[in-house]
Amino acid sequence: MDEQALIHEAQRGSLDAFNTLVLHHQDSIFNTALRILGDDDLAADATQEAFLSAFKSLSSFRGGSFKAWLMRTVTNACYDELRRQKRRPTTPLEPDTEDGEEMDSPRWLADPGLSPEQELEADELEHALQHCLDNLPMEFKTVVVMADVQGMDYSEVAIAVHVPLGTIKSRLARARLRLRECLQGFTELLPASFRLEEGSSA
Amino acid sequence: MNQRDLELLSSYLDGQLKSSDAERARLERRLSSDPNLRAVLDDLRAARGLLRQLPMRKAPRNFTLTPKMVGKNPPLPRTYPAFRFVTALATLLFFFTMGINFLAPQMASQAPAFGMGGGGAPDVYSAQEAPAVTEAPAEEPSAALAPMPTPTPAAESAPVLTALPPSAEDTARSAVETPAEKNAAPEEGLQLDQPPLPDAQPLAEVQPPVAPVWVVLLAGIALLGALVMLLMRRLAAERWRRK
Numbered sequence: 001m002d003e004q005a006l007i008h009e010a011q012r013g014s015l016d017a018f019n020t021l022v023l024h025h026q027d028s029i030f031n032t033a034l035r036i037l038g039d040d041d042l043a044a045d046a047t048q049e050a051f052l053s054a055f056k057s058l059s060s061f062r063g064g065s066f067k068a069w070l071m072r073t074v075t076n077a078c079y080d081e082l083r084r085q086k087r088r089p090t091t092p093l094e095p096d097t098e099d100g101e102e103m104d105s106p107r108w109l110a111d112p113g114l115s116p117e118q119e120l121e122a123d124e125l126e127h128a129l130q131h132c133l134d135n136l137p138m139e140f141k142t143v144v145v146m147a148d149v150q151g152m153d154y155s156e157v158a159i160a161v162h163v164p165l166g167t168i169k170s171r172l173a174r175a176r177l178r179l180r181e182c183l184q185g186f187t188e189l190l191p192a193s194f195r196l197e198e199g200s201s202a
Numbered sequence: 203m204n205q206r207d208l209e210l211l212s213s214y215l216d217g218q219l220k221s222s223d224a225e226r227a228r229l230e231r232r233l234s235s236d237p238n239l240r241a242v243l244d245d246l247r248a249a250r251g252l253l254r255q256l257p258m259r260k261a262p263r264n265f266t267l268t269p270k271m272v273g274k275n276p277p278l279p280r281t282y283p284a285f286r287f288v289t290a291l292a293t294l295l296f297f298f299t300m301g302i303n304f305l306a307p308q309m310a311s312q313a314p315a316f317g318m319g320g321g322g323a324p325d326v327y328s329a330q331e332a333p334a335v336t337e338a339p340a341e342e343p344s345a346a347l348a349p350m351p352t353p354t355p356a357a358e359s360a361p362v363l364t365a366l367p368p369s370a371e372d373t374a375r376s377a378v379e380t381p382a383e384k385n386a387a388p389e390e391g392l393q394l395d396q397p398p399l400p401d402a403q404p405l406a407e408v409q410p411p412v413a414p415v416w417v418v419l420l421a422g423i424a425l426l427g428a429l430v431m432l433l434m435r436r437l438a439a440e441r442w443r444r445k
Contacts, residue, residue: 013274015267015269015272015274018267019266019267022264022265022266022267023264023266026261026264026265027258027259027260027261028258029261029265030259030261030262030265031258031259034259035256040262044261044262044263044265047261047265048265051265051266051267052267052271052272055267055272056272125252125255126256126257129252129253129256144253147216148249148250148253148254149253149254149256151254154216154218169209169212169213169218170205170209172212173208173209173211173212173213173246174205174208176212176245176246176249176250176253177208177242177245177246177249179249179252179253180245180246180248180249181245183248183249183252190252
């Protein structure tokens with residue numbers, strides 16, 4: 001049964017049809033939550049909450065990309081989860097992010113807040129990346145996770161985040177630059193051939 | 203490097219600038235002549251490349267929903283509403299027949315000419331003045347509210363029943379409609395002693411209007427229906443859980 005048929009069945013109340021959709025999307029939804037929240041348990045909670053909320057509001061899905069629609073529910077669930085944990089979403093390292101010139105400043109890369117435990121944890125590239133993602137403002141993080149980690153296109157991300165396409169482009173560009181600058185603090189972790197490969201990765 | 207250039211480079215990297223776009227041609231010209239711009243493009247590409255390398259983790263468990271999580275009840279068999287209707291009807295009829303059988307001897311003793319229609323009247327009034335109505339025929343409840351009336355004031359509102367002795371209906375009407383025009387009863391003690399009408403109750407001689415076998419039958423149907431409904435619910439819930 002194709003996705004549209006399953007969605008239609010689920011909209012008529014079929015839990016089995018919806019669960020088939022859950023099984024199909026749960027990995028990408030969980031990974032999105034994981035990269036946004038940076039914690040396995042919180043990500044699992046947010047994923048479960050997202051699917052529950054998706055089932056309840058399935059009637060509001062009016063076609064288009066179901067994945068983007070699900071991403072929207074998981075983003076909301078992540079926000080709720082963060083609120084519940086009373087955790088600050090992220091600390092913008094540069095308060096004045098609207099000013100393009102600020103982006104050239106590498107001062108924030110120093111990252112004096114990294115504890116020895118965190119340093120140990122960051123000895124893998126994945127942890128380093130997650131550390132840099134965690135330091136992004138929430139709205140930047142959601143966009144870059146969907147576009148670059150999940151490989152969604154701009155229009156899908158715009159639906160998921162519910163902001164105009166222009167804002168997506170702007171957030172994505174700034175998020176990528178910030179991540180690149182953050183990762184320069186972990187050069188020893190980057191693959192040796194990375195700089196050679198990057199030229200061909202476009 | 204301004205914000206506009208950064209966005210252009212990022213979009214260019216994702217192939218969002220069309221080849222026919224004049225902006226793309228302009229950017230490519232600038233890229234070939236501006237090493238700083240090229241460096242930023244490389245940085246953006248490097249960041250995107252690293253993010254794409256992030257391993258996709260498998261979901262730690264299945265996030266499928268259970269009926270309980272979505273607050274769904276197990277689907278009941280199609281015959282369930284029929285059983286519910288029959289059970290409800292049997293229960294209603296059971297209480298109705300019980301009521302009739304219980305009231306019939308009393309009515310018969312009160313007034314042989316008192317038909318079923320007359321018996322219904324107190325019920326109507328009981329909604330408004332429950333205590334006064336129910337107690338009215340047996341003994342006068344409160345002298346201040348409804349002193350023992352002679353049939354005269356009641357006759358104004360219920361002329362049809364004037365010939366009858368002060369029945370429940372009369373008393374009730376007088377209690378409801380004309381409490382204000384009554385004077386305080388001077389002889390409260392006497393009223394309590396006044397013998398109420400149903401002093402003679404030939405219970406044994408009156409045949410109940412509904413045969414007891416019917417009452418038992420209705421009770422049986424109601425009980426059986428309730429049991430079947432319970433069983434249906436249990437089975438449906440069990441089947442739902444096994445799913």
